[in-house]
Amino acid sequence: MRNNRSLHYVKLFLTIISFMLISAEVYAEDELNCVLCHKHRGLSRIDENGEFRLFYINQELFESGPHRRNKCKDCHTDIDRIPHKPAKKVDCTQQCHIIEPSGKKKFSHKNIAETLAKSAHGKLDENGNPKEYVEDYPDCKNCHDQPLYRPFSIYKGKKTPGISKRSISRCKSCHTDGDFAEDFYEHVTTRLHKSRYSVETIEVCAKCHQNEEFRERHNLDDVITSYKETFHGKMVILGSERTPDCIDCHVVAGENAHLIESQDSPTSAVNKKNLSTTCRSSGCHEKAAAQLASFQTHVTYDREKYPMQFYMLIGFKALMAMVLYFFLTLIFFELLRRLFPKFSFFKEKKAENYDEVVSEIKAESESKGKRG
Numbered sequence: 001m002r003n004n005r006s007l008h009y010v011k012l013f014l015t016i017i018s019f020m021l022i023s024a025e026v027y028a029e030d031e032l033n034c035v036l037c038h039k040h041r042g043l044s045r046i047d048e049n050g051e052f053r054l055f056y057i058n059q060e061l062f063e064s065g066p067h068r069r070n071k072c073k074d075c076h077t078d079i080d081r082i083p084h085k086p087a088k089k090v091d092c093t094q095q096c097h098i099i100e101p102s103g104k105k106k107f108s109h110k111n112i113a114e115t116l117a118k119s120a121h122g123k124l125d126e127n128g129n130p131k132e133y134v135e136d137y138p139d140c141k142n143c144h145d146q147p148l149y150r151p152f153s154i155y156k157g158k159k160t161p162g163i164s165k166r167s168i169s170r171c172k173s174c175h176t177d178g179d180f181a182e183d184f185y186e187h188v189t190t191r192l193h194k195s196r197y198s199v200e201t202i203e204v205c206a207k208c209h210q211n212e213e214f215r216e217r218h219n220l221d222d223v224i225t226s227y228k229e230t231f232h233g234k235m236v237i238l239g240s241e242r243t244p245d246c247i248d249c250h251v252v253a254g255e256n257a258h259l260i261e262s263q264d265s266p267t268s269a270v271n272k273k274n275l276s277t278t279c280r281s282s283g284c285h286e287k288a289a290a291q292l293a294s295f296q297t298h299v300t301y302d303r304e305k306y307p308m309q310f311y312m313l314i315g316f317k318a319l320m321a322m323v324l325y326f327f328l329t330l331i332f333f334e335l336l337r338r339l340f341p342k343f344s345f346f347k348e349k350k351a352e353n354y355d356e357v358v359s360e361i362k363a364e365s366e367s368k369g370k371r372g
């Protein structure tokens, strides 16, 4: 089976090579025309671990994605020859050929990596040693694997009021050449609001934080389930984008989304001291009293940690059961009477009585008839 497959891919490979030679003209334009091969949907194989690997690049998606101005080789730096060897993992913090205009330096995501390193998700401790279970800590791709190259229109679905494609015509009245206005307009406006739906953010965090073995290793509660039980969680599941998701509470307003800190850190948005400020961020409970911050998001029914909630739960369960069983019993007897009007637990006795009464009535009416 697997041999058959490899044969198939060898054939495919040869077809591609010949195709490539035929299109030598295209090939000459870009020394390593990656898309020439990678635009073929069938480019895939089963790897050594038995996993299906797709090497197909959807050009349309790529060109509407955030990395459209990158060359393939900006990221896949080790591929310098065709046919090429298996690629190394992409390092998201390496510099690309793009110049960032404010600093006029070659662009990279290094500052994001540095922020991440300072956060609760950083892999090294204060002394620069790897933390315990370091493989549990997220890489860029753990959180950013929602199809890497989705077009803006899908993953930036929400538009902020007052910003419309129509206003781009204003830019065009001065910036007349090419796609300049569109590019910069998109670049800025798509960042004026969240770039993913809250439910997607929760899914990302849940990949680790809901996993039972993970939680045991790190001694963390099931924050996903507890969050989903709150009003905020329920609203988000119903599609609300105005109720807070994990990032809204765990990142100080105005800070980088990657700076999620442990609640013990004095600068954390969920540190006891800062909670009331967090709840009263603009767009949230701006006018609420400071006491609002006593609201608990991640309540579990652990007897030691949350005794009140634990006993409340038991109390409510008992109350539920009592009410439920009381009415169920009532309904049962009611049904019994309706279905079997003559039913009785004291069947025989009643039957006897019944016959007696009937024969008495009969005798009475008979005697009446005779008299009449």
Ligand code: HEC
Pocket (backbone or CB within 6 Å): 013, 016, 017, 020, 032, 033, 034, 035, 036, 037, 038, 043, 044, 045, 055, 072, 073, 076, 079, 082, 083, 084, 085, 086, 087, 088
């Ligand atoms: C001649 C056709 C061809 C060209 C041109 C080509 N590739 Fe590939 N590429 C392939 C094939 C075939 C595979 C699958 C190889 C395999 O089965 O391991 C592949 C696999 C890959 C992989 C996955 C490798 C792995 O095992 O992880 C990456 C990444 C990749 N190519 C990037 C590139 C980049 C970047 C370029 C341009 C610089 C490029 N390719 C140009 C044919 C090509």
Ligand code: HEC
Pocket (backbone or CB within 6 Å): 034, 035, 038, 053, 054, 055, 056, 057, 062, 067, 070, 071, 072, 073, 074, 075, 076, 088, 089, 090, 141
């Ligand atoms: C912004 C960086 C970036 C750019 C630009 C980029 N890639 Fe990738 N590519 C990645 C990352 C990240 C992965 C995931 C694998 C990894 O972590 O190394 C990947 C994976 C791949 C894979 C392999 C999928 C797999 O299952 O291993 C192929 C094939 C590939 N890219 C081809 C291309 C081609 C062709 C282009 C140009 C059209 C391109 N890439 C442009 C970052 C990039």
Ligand code: HEC
Pocket (backbone or CB within 6 Å): 092, 093, 109, 112, 113, 116, 121, 138, 139, 140, 141, 142, 143, 144, 191, 194, 195, 196, 201, 247, 257, 258
């Ligand atoms: C713990 C999860 C997590 C990790 C790990 C992570 N990110 Fe993010 N990233 C987010 C969230 C959440 C946002 C903000 C919400 C959004 O825009 O999707 C974000 C936003 C971004 C943005 C801004 C996108 C925009 O258009 O404004 C970039 C760029 C980015 N991340 C790159 C990286 C890089 C590079 C790494 C690795 C060094 C990384 N991220 C690691 C969760 C993560």
Ligand code: HEC
Pocket (backbone or CB within 6 Å): 167, 168, 170, 171, 172, 173, 174, 175, 181, 184, 185
């Ligand atoms: C009234 C004419 C006018 C309008 C309307 C206008 N611009 Fe500009 N824009 C300019 C001028 C002139 C400059 C150069 C100004 C300078 O360098 O100080 C400029 C500079 C820029 C730059 C900086 C370019 C660089 O390389 O430094 C960007 C980006 C830009 N405009 C985007 C936009 C966008 C997006 C819109 C629409 C929302 C827009 N502009 C609307 C006239 C306009």
Ligand code: HEC
Pocket (backbone or CB within 6 Å): 120, 121, 136, 137, 138, 139, 142, 143, 201, 204, 205, 206, 207, 208, 209, 218, 219, 246, 247, 250, 260, 261, 262, 263, 264
């Ligand atoms: C790849 C796995 C992974 C993903 C995905 C992930 N985390 Fe974490 N998270 C961790 C690890 C590991 C720790 C450190 C636990 C420890 O201190 O032992 C952590 C710690 C935290 C902490 C600090 C807990 C404390 O008080 O000590 C918070 C808050 C947190 N994560 C929130 C998030 C949010 C929000 C998301 C989604 C945007 C997310 N995490 C996504 C693995 C992950």
Ligand code: HEC
Pocket (backbone or CB within 6 Å): 202, 205, 206, 209, 219, 220, 221, 223, 224, 227, 232, 244, 245, 246, 247, 249, 250, 263, 270, 275, 296, 297, 298, 299
């Ligand atoms: C309404 C604000 C709010 C939202 C939304 C929220 N959290 Fe929290 N989170 C808190 C507060 C406050 C704490 C610290 C006190 C506590 O444990 O209740 C906390 C604590 C945590 C902890 C540490 C728990 C521990 O056992 O030490 C993690 C991990 C965490 N949150 C992850 C998440 C994730 C993942 C989400 C999204 C599903 C999320 N939070 C949503 C407010 C929030």
